[in-house]
Amino acid sequence: MLRLSLKMTLARKGRLVLTSLAIILGTSFLSGTTIFSDTINNTFDQLFTDVFRDVNAYVRSANSVESEFGESRHSPTQIEALETILKVPGVSAAVGDMQSYARVIGKDGKPLGKDQGPPTFGGIASSSSAGLWKVESGRLPVGAKEMMLDRETAENGKFVVGDTVRVNALSGTREFSLVGIANYGDVSSPGGATFALFDQPTASEFLLKPGFVDAILIQGDGSLSDEELAKSIQAALPAEARLETLTGAQITAETTSQIKTVLGFFTTFLKTFSFIALGIGCFVIYNVFSITAAQRQRESALLRAIGANRRQVTIALLVEALIIGILGSVLGFVTGIGLSQALSALLNALGLEIPSSGLTIEPSAIISTVIIGTVITVLSAVLPALRAGRVSPLAAMRDTALDTVNDFRRRIIFSAVLLAGGAYGLVSSMNGAGAKSLGFGAVGLFAGVLFIGPAISRKMAMIIGAPVAKLRGVTGAMAQQNAARNPKRTSRTAAPLLIGVALVTSFTALAASIKGEIRDTYGKSFRGDYALSVDSRGFGGIPTSITDQIDALPEVDKATGIGFVPAKVGDESRYVLVINPKTTEGLYTLEMVEGKQSDLTKDGILIESDKALKKNLSIGSIVDVTLIDGRTLPLKLVGTYKNAFGNYVVSREIFDGSTNSLFDSSVYIKINEGESDEQVRKAISAISTDLGIGKLESRDEFIDTQAAQVNQILALIYGLLFLSIIIAIVGIIITLLLSVFERKREIGLLRAIGMTRAQIRTMIRWESVITSLFGAVTGVVLGITMGIVIVVSLVEKGFSAFKLPITGTITILIIAFVIGVVAAVFPAWRATRTNIISSIASN
Amino acid sequence: MNQTIQATQQIDPANIAARAESASKIYGSGESEVRALDSVSISFERGKFSAIMGPSGSGKSTLMHCVAGLDSLTSGSVFIGEVDLSQLNDKAITKLRRNKVGFVFQSFNLIPTLSAYENIILPLSLEGESGDDAWIKTVIDTLSLNDRLKHRPSELSGGQQQRVAVARALASRPEIIFADEPTGNLDSKSGTEILKFMRRAVTDLGQTIVMVTHDAVAASYADRIVFLADGKIAGEMTQPTPDKVLDYLKHLGE
Ligand SMILES: Nc1ncnc2c1ncn2[C@@H]1O[C@H](COP(=O)(O)OP(=O)(O)O)[C@@H](O)[C@H]1O
Ligand SMILES: [Mg+2]
Secondary structure (H helix, E strand, O other): OHHHHHHHHHHOHHHHHHHHHHHHHHHHHHHHHHHHHHHHHHHHHHHHHHHOOOOOEEEEEOOEEEOOOOOEEEOOEEOOHHHHHHHOOOEEEEEEEOOEEEEEEOOOOOEOOOOOOOOEEEEEOOOOOOOOEEEEEEOOOOOOOEEEEEHHHHHHOOOOOOOEEEEEEOOEEEEEEEEEEEEEOOEOOHHHOEEEEEOHHHHHHHHHOOOEEOEEEEEEOOOOOHHHHHHHHHHHOOHHHOEEEEEHHHHHHHHHHHHHHHHHHHHHHHHHHHHHHHHHHHHHHHHHHHHHHHHOHHHHHHHHHOOOOHHHHHHHHHHHHHHHHHHHHHHHHHHHHHHHHHHHHHHHHOOOOOOOOOOOOOHHHHHHHHHHHHHHHHHHHHHHHHHHHOOOHHHHHOOOOOOOOOOOHHHHHHHHHHHHHHHHHHHHHHHHHOHHHHHHHHHHHHHHHHHHHHHHHHHHHHHHHHHHHHHHHHHHHHHHHHHHHOHHHHHHHHHHHHHHHHHHHHHHHHHHHHHHHHHHHHHHHEOOOEEEEOOOOOOOOEEHHHHHHHHHOOOEEEEEEEEEEEEEEOOEEEEEEEEOOOOOOOOEOOEEEEOOHHHOOOOEEEEEHHHHHHOOOOOOOEEEEEOOOOOEEEEEEEEEEEOOOOOEEEEHHHHOOOOOOOEEOEEEEEEOOOOOHHHHHHHHHHHOHHHOOOEEEEHHHHHHHHHHHHHHHHHHHHHHHHHHHHHHHHHHHHHHHHHHHHOHHHHHHHHHOOOOHHHHHHHHHHHHHHHHHHHHHHHHHHHHHHHHHHHHHOHHHOOOOOOOOHHHHHHHHHHHHHHHHHHHHHHHHHHHOOOHHHHHHOO | OHHHOOEOOOOOHHHEEEEEEEEEEEEOOHHHOEEEEEEEEEEEEOOOEEEEEOOOOOOHHHHHHHHOOOOOOOEEEEEEOOEEHHHOOHHHHHHHHHHHEEEEOOOOOOOOOOOHHHHHOHHHHHHOOOOOHHHHHHHHHHOOOHHHOOOOHHHOOHHHHHHHHHHHHHHOOOOEEEEEOOOOOOOHHHHHHHHHHHHHHHHOOOOOEEEEOOOHHHHOOOOEEEEEEOOEEEEEEEOOOHHHHHHHHHHHHO
């Protein structure tokens, strides 16, 4: 039986190629994303192992706050501890370390590095062997007027020793003379970041706060193990300093795992889309097996006739699936290697640069891809194989591809149940039932639509094809009939496109609503004329000194800064909105529910009204807020608001005297009457934009930009769904090819009685277009329904209204049309090559 | 004497619907070469019902396919009316088949997704024409298909399907109709019906039909029979009767 299966598999090369193609595509994205995440994980592993290679112990403040992504932010460390540490037996060297925000201004006055992209750091250069930086040329900086640059930045900025370099940091912009160029361990610069390096006192004062560093790096003399060294250092440190000591291995592991947590969100996101692609691939595989199983009824009947029982016929097909599954998955894995590179390119193009060195291919990636691919292929073949086993020897006499008129009543009832269940799951997930319910809801809706497909595909194809039949005469009418003749096949062929389009549509609809929401919120709260903003992704921002300078400009009436800092509110780790209540009036207005915005003082807090309700807080309640510097402040609830980003608002004053460095992420500006746009922009740019800090925009521009941020994520989603669309196209191509093959005699007959090759092409092209439009239309309906369900259930959360993405929908339908045309090219060409004589002569 | 017989005598050149001149068709090459047609010259008279007979593998279908423009010759030439098919490209030949030639095949004659009526007018529809309504009505009446027009092929009996095929072949009033064993798959009653219809199409409606068959009774409906053997013309007979044909075949076999 196995030999027979093998023979049968190889005998039909075309079928083999088509089926494997579906599997290759389905598995390639899976392996692509696996390789991609393995590669970046490995890159960071290596990077941090390199960075902390010579570090045996690591001392930092024990005061910390966890941010929303699970990484902890530590308070700065007093440099005095250095003296104590150096005296600990077993310590050979120790040095302060710092990675703070600092931006180097290039010779052309433009900053090096961008808001988005690799970070721009300021740090400490030291002669200590514990330091991470090694002098490459020149010498170490000494005192408040000297600095060093990493080699890559020096090369990019064409700086040489002796140049004067301008740098912007937390405490303003200064000029330094460049006295040296440094290497980071063995590399010129880690991951494309820029580094401005100073001696420790200068770095602390300029970048952070005098007397403080981020952490202290310690090298042992080799007499103690890292664990023993860390223990004795910790014992030597005074308890009231609230410092903690980690071994080199611990800090390496912690840093790596923090990065991996953040990357984890991203790789999960990618994996989700690769499973969507795989699911879509499944449909194509299932469809191909169904069609080929039907086409080889004769073959199966023949097997039965020569004595094979039902089970053997079924097993023969499953073995074939197994062979193709393994073959396809292996090829899919190889294709995935290329795809992982394409993914890096896509992310770069979207401005989400992720450093990667080389290519990491773990054996587990190969194994999981091949196993998943093979299992899925065999599973997709089960139903068609069972059907093939049930074939009666009589069926061999019948012509294939008869119209199947089934009773669809049960199908419709069952799908209705699925649809209702799905909608319920979706709605309840939006009302707090969680992601699981969202998943079940979405799966229910999709399953319902896919299940009802065969019951509606014939009607839909007839309706969509009606204009075609009108316009293109009999060729159009035949295309319409062909699209409608096998309702199950049509609906299975359209399914991948349906899924892709539904996802695209619901994301587009959701994005449109979110954009509307953003516009609304900013439109209501932001009342100024201009905004200066950064997209710093949680690192650095606009130094508050710049905000004050703008406020002091003669052209400016007033300017107020808004920042986000991680803090612990009660037991919840959150980014807290920091405002300056003295200057917000008329510039940044919260929609207050209770209390007044101006009531906010350094002892108060404002909380989003729903949040306050949920936490059982009312005006006058005391909320404990823990800052990074370790202070816990009992803040009094003085007001509640709604429709803003963020749940908590505090005053900038609470950071007075704190070691917590405070940046603004945007500055709202109101100008004096009569000042010209040109004048204002020039004045503000002189302070900010020339330093590469933020983007200065008018109110309208600013609101547009904020709304457009959604587009970046949307573009990423589109990019990831693109592969699913490719699989959908290939699915249509495969089905059309199989149909052309199946209708060989029909096409031969048409050619004989006078259908030209051009007419054949037209007929197949329109069949393809009708099928893909069927998928697209159903997908749009499903997508919009999901969008409405999601948005409507979010209304309470402040979502104003559902915005129908009209242009988006039209674009999708046009794309579906093009997809239909493109998918038909090869099958149509193949059809014109049908040999008339052999097809009409075969009986 | 057989190899010298050429079936071109007695026909007025102006009355020829289709003809082949020194037509040869060779399949394969070298050892495995098959001469399906070996320098055949033949003319088919307008308004007549001709039959081509011969043993299996004698080249009947090949001759028909080549004269009908479905296949090309290895050497020689073929004319439909005055048109030399070797001078035409694929598109022109396809249009010629659509407008000047009608076909009835042994089986699978109809497009399963179209109704009987749509099948009948298919060649006209492909040309973008609606055709001569009165003529189409006459054809449908002659073939007694009035109450079957809305049916799909799968809802028709084998005999009805062949009648629809004959109707389609007649619908565009072609120069010539080729039928390859049109009754081969039918029971004798339905077969006889079809043959009678074809006879009427020639006698009453003035059409030209060339039918390939190996059945002596079927061939006897024709005005003239051309016999083929080993890709060559082996003889011909006019005003045939079944007995005469069987006699001749016996004689050929010797
Ligand atoms: N495509 C082909 N390739 C090779 N030989 C062929 C092909 N078609 C027909 N033949 C051969 O040509 C000869 C004539 O065939 P055909 O015209 O079908 O005969 P008939 O219709 O009289 O039975 C036969 O020997 C047949 O085997
Ligand atoms: Mg034949």
